[in-house]
Amino acid sequence: MNQGLTQWLMSEAPASRRQAVLGSVYRGLVAIISNPAALTGLVIIAVLILMAMFAPWLARGMSPIEQTLSSRLAPPSAEHWFGTDELGRDIYVRTLYGARVTLTIVLLVSVVVAPIGLAVGTLAGYLGGWVDAVLMRITDIFLAFPRLVLALAFAAALGPGIENAVIAISLTAWPPYARIARSETVTIAKSDFIAAVVMQGASTWRVLFKHIVPLCLSSVIVRLTLDMAGIILTAAGLGFLGLGAQPPTAEWGAMVSAGRDVILDQWWVATIPGIAIFIVSLGFNLLGDGLRDVFDPKAS
Amino acid sequence: MIRVENLNVTFHNSGRTMRAVRDVSFAVAAGETFGIVGESGSGKSTVLKAIAGLVKSSSTMLAVNGREAAERRSREERKLMQFVFQDPYASLHPRQTVDDILREPLIIHGSNNIDDRVVAAIANVGLSPLHRFRYPHQLSGGQRQRVAIARALILNPPILLLDEPTSALDVSVQAEILNLLSRLRQSYSLTSILVSHDLAVVAHLCNRIAIMQLGQLVEIVNAADLRTGRVQQDYTRQLISASRGFTRAQA
Numbered sequence: 001m002n003q004g005l006t007q008w009l010m011s012e013a014p015a016s017r018r019q020a021v022l023g024s025v026y027r028g029l030v031a032i033i034s035n036p037a038a039l040t041g042l043v044i045i046a047v048l049i050l051m052a053m054f055a056p057w058l059a060r061g062m063s064p065i066e067q068t069l070s071s072r073l074a075p076p077s078a079e080h081w082f083g084t085d086e087l088g089r090d091i092y093v094r095t096l097y098g099a100r101v102t103l104t105i106v107l108l109v110s111v112v113v114a115p116i117g118l119a120v121g122t123l124a125g126y127l128g129g130w131v132d133a134v135l136m137r138i139t140d141i142f143l144a145f146p147r148l149v150l151a152l153a154f155a156a157a158l159g160p161g162i163e164n165a166v167i168a169i170s171l172t173a174w175p176p177y178a179r180i181a182r183s184e185t186v187t188i189a190k191s192d193f194i195a196a197v198v199m200q201g202a203s204t205w206r207v208l209f210k211h212i213v214p215l216c217l218s219s220v221i222v223r224l225t226l227d228m229a230g231i232i233l234t235a236a237g238l239g240f241l242g243l244g245a246q247p248p249t250a251e252w253g254a255m256v257s258a259g260r261d262v263i264l265d266q267w268w269v270a271t272i273p274g275i276a277i278f279i280v281s282l283g284f285n286l287l288g289d290g291l292r293d294v295f296d297p298k299a300s
Numbered sequence: 301m302i303r304v305e306n307l308n309v310t311f312h313n314s315g316r317t318m319r320a321v322r323d324v325s326f327a328v329a330a331g332e333t334f335g336i337v338g339e340s341g342s343g344k345s346t347v348l349k350a351i352a353g354l355v356k357s358s359s360t361m362l363a364v365n366g367r368e369a370a371e372r373r374s375r376e377e378r379k380l381m382q383f384v385f386q387d388p389y390a391s392l393h394p395r396q397t398v399d400d401i402l403r404e405p406l407i408i409h410g411s412n413n414i415d416d417r418v419v420a421a422i423a424n425v426g427l428s429p430l431h432r433f434r435y436p437h438q439l440s441g442g443q444r445q446r447v448a449i450a451r452a453l454i455l456n457p458p459i460l461l462l463d464e465p466t467s468a469l470d471v472s473v474q475a476e477i478l479n480l481l482s483r484l485r486q487s488y489s490l491t492s493i494l495v496s497h498d499l500a501v502v503a504h505l506c507n508r509i510a511i512m513q514l515g516q517l518v519e520i521v522n523a524a525d526l527r528t529g530r531v532q533q534d535y536t537r538q539l540i541s542a543s544r545g546f547t548r549a550q551a
Contacts, residue, residue, distance in 0.1 A: 192387065196385065199383050200408050214395055
């Protein structure tokens with residue numbers, strides 16, 4: 001990178017607020033990149049995102065749902081890199097398109113789960129009293145539901161599909177976030193720097209969103225990236241049971257399920273999407289681990 | 301400026317009740333520096349927090365600037381008094397820069413020329429402009445306490461409440477902070493209440509001093525009387541002799 005720019009970003013005495021903010025963002029990026037685990041995770045997820053974005057180009061003109069019954073269950077070859085499934089569809093192309101489904105599920109679940117968990121947890125922890133009691137008992141009730149069983153019931157009631165899978169996973173995934181946010185908020189709320197902003201006349205909402213939530217955010221993000229693997233696996237599990245994405249949509253869990261019948265003779269049908277699930281879960285886990293190291297304020 | 305009559309603070313902790321402050325009454329005149337001393341657990345900090353509205357209290361009168369202070373303070377009432385905490389390592393938000401910390405009270409009260417006032421406040425407490433975009437963990441204890449003082453004074457409050465502002469700092473830094481407070485008190489003509497367990501600090505900075513023991517006010521003495529030992533109560537005498545510490549003659 002340009003020497004002058006690096007110096008400007010790493011300056012010990014930033015001249016403006018913008019320079020200070022950009023400088024700390026740059027330092028954070030350097031910290032993530034220089035952490036091997038985080039970097040590996042980041043690369044895997046970047047590749048996943050690129051795969052999903054450029055799936056039509058990477059697919060070399062093949063469609064993920066077009067059936068060619070004449071070449072069904074073909075082993076990996078130059079024409080079909082990862083072989084074909086029981087309906088003659090190219091597994092490489094279906095795996096590419098499956099990344100889209102996986103990313104959609106992961107994105108939707110995190111967009112739903114993190115704000116709900118943060119809001120419930122920080123409100124309960126900061127307001128205390130009956131608000132705390134009511135919100136945390138609701139959390140306990142949701143925590144007591146077995147995830148897959150609730151998801152099954154949900155999918156059965158609303159009908160199978162990606163949206164309902166996302167709702168079902170989100171419903172059972174938010175309580176741990178509320179618990180984390182609440183326990184952090186309880187300790188933060190007692191501290192002098194919160195008393196100081198209260199003394200300055202800050203409203204309850206301002207204290208919550210400007211002073212408490214930013215401190216809870218790092219542990220929630222770390223927990224979220226570590227949970228991603230679980231979310232992907234649950235989504236794949238629902239797909240495997242036929243309650244997630246519906247055929248002919250390419251979804252990794254459903255693809256593994258379809259390959260189950262022929263797993264001994266045509267191993268590639270179930271193995272390739274299985275490897276994809278494994279690598280992506282690993283990537284999110286590594287990123288989560290790395291982010292935990294980077295976010296730890298005691299380390300800096 | 302501040303009138304307190306029969307102030308009581310009771311803490312409830314898992315079924316046990318604990319009367320931390322019992323029937324404390326005093327008044328602080330405008331421009332005065334009032335000291336409160338006592339051993340640990342005597343309730344001196346709790347009195348200060350009750351005046352600040354940070355703990356629940358009951359009293360026949362708690363008036364600030366001639367007006368009864370409400371249970372829930374309005375934004376305007378908050379502007380009247382600010383607080384400097386004992387531990388500068390706990391009183392600054394760990395994820396905010398000095399700039400964020402100092403801007404916050406100005407934003408809350410909708411002030412204008414925020415940038416100029418932040419720069420002025422940093423200079424006013426003897427910090428360099430270099431410190432403006434630092435995080436608290438990049439500053440020393442004394443520098444942090446300066447930031448805390450700058451934050452307390454940035455709204456120009458007439459009243460400053462000081463809760464052992466130097467006890468977490470080492471001796472050389474204590475003197476710097478005390479001199480800074482002494483200078484600011486004059487230039488802002490502040491009314492202040494200083495809580496400390498250090499009689500020397502209190503005798504140096506305060507006009508009148510209240511001595512507290514087990515949640516009760518023992519007596520109120522002048523700084524001059526405290527220095528010469530002309531006091532009424534035995535407990536005050538004990539406290540004075542204890543603060544002189546170990547002498548070889550006694551041993």
